[in-house]
Amino acid sequence: MNEVYEKLKKCREAVAEKITFKPELALILGSGLGDFCDTMDVKETLPYSEIEGFPKSTVAGHKGQFVFGYSGGVPIVAMQGRVHYYEGYSVQDVVLPTRLMHLMGAKMLFLTNAAGGINPSFRAGDFMLICDHICSLVPSPLIGANIDELGTRFPDMSEVYSRRLRTIIENSAAAEGVPLQRGVYIQTTGPNYETPAEIRAYGRLGADAVGMSTAVEAMAARHCGMDVCGISCISNLASGISANPLSHKEVQETADRVAPLFRKLVTRAIADIHAAK
Numbered sequence: 001m002n003e004v005y006e007k008l009k010k011c012r013e014a015v016a017e018k019i020t021f022k023p024e025l026a027l028i029l030g031s032g033l034g035d036f037c038d039t040m041d042v043k044e045t046l047p048y049s050e051i052e053g054f055p056k057s058t059v060a061g062h063k064g065q066f067v068f069g070y071s072g073g074v075p076i077v078a079m080q081g082r083v084h085y086y087e088g089y090s091v092q093d094v095v096l097p098t099r100l101m102h103l104m105g106a107k108m109l110f111l112t113n114a115a116g117g118i119n120p121s122f123r124a125g126d127f128m129l130i131c132d133h134i135c136s137l138v139p140s141p142l143i144g145a146n147i148d149e150l151g152t153r154f155p156d157m158s159e160v161y162s163r164r165l166r167t168i169i170e171n172s173a174a175a176e177g178v179p180l181q182r183g184v185y186i187q188t189t190g191p192n193y194e195t196p197a198e199i200r201a202y203g204r205l206g207a208d209a210v211g212m213s214t215a216v217e218a219m220a221a222r223h224c225g226m227d228v229c230g231i232s233c234i235s236n237l238a239s240g241i242s243a244n245p246l247s248h249k250e251v252q253e254t255a256d257r258v259a260p261l262f263r264k265l266v267t268r269a270i271a272d273i274h275a276a277k
Contacts, residue, residue: 030113072271095220111230116238183208196240
């Protein structure tokens with residue numbers, strides 16, 4: 001058996017021994033955005049450390065646990081803290097949580113992240129609906145023997161981020177009065193922030209925002225047949241655009257500042273997505 005799939009199955013068995021909750025939607029919470037779980041009707045929690053073989057999140061501001069419960073009556077599993085490629089894990093380990101949530105029963109993946117703004121019209125604190133991504137700088141999570149139990153060898157990526165879900169989120173934002181930008185996200189390896197020359201190059205490639213996560217998770221989810229949507233919190237302006245040196249502290253401060261608006265938008269969007277099934 002494929003060793004990546006074998007590891008995934010063992011993680012699923014470990015979760016099944018501790019958790020009875022069956023989610024419909026998976027939510028990955030980015031830097032500074034984990035407090036969304038305070039709005040949930042929480043039923044069960046499971047620290048990553050209690051899942052044998054599961055990669056551990058080491059980034060400040062990431063609690064490192066699954067939270068199971070309801071948001072607007074929708075059964076969800078939320079990740080408080082994700083795993084990043086720059087932490088030294090293989091890209092297969094980075095997407096293991098996404099695949100695991102799929103095996104738990106989740107049919108949809110709602111991604112969030114903190115990102116640097118490349119588009120000159122963006123400002124720190126904006127939200128950007130992810131319409132597409134560029135992921136050529138990070139190894140594909142699908143490299144290696146295909147996991148036939150999850151998906152096809154050559155999955156189509158012409159619509160990674162569901163048009164249907166994007167329309168629902170746009171309508172949710174309008175209904176709640178939350179301004180929402182739209183754009184293309186580019187994932188880099190990190191952990192260093194990008195140089196001004198790199199940001200100029202990414203802008204010419206068509207990227208509107210840059211970060212160190214998300215795209216590989218979206219690719220793995222589409223391979224599994226999950227519907228995917230995502231929102232970036234523009235936590236800072238990217239290198240060469242910002243007048244100040246970049247820092248993770250700034251990312252967290254901005255995410256904390258806009259957290260109430262983020263919770264409002266995501267809560268409404270999840271309820272609207274569920275209602276439109």
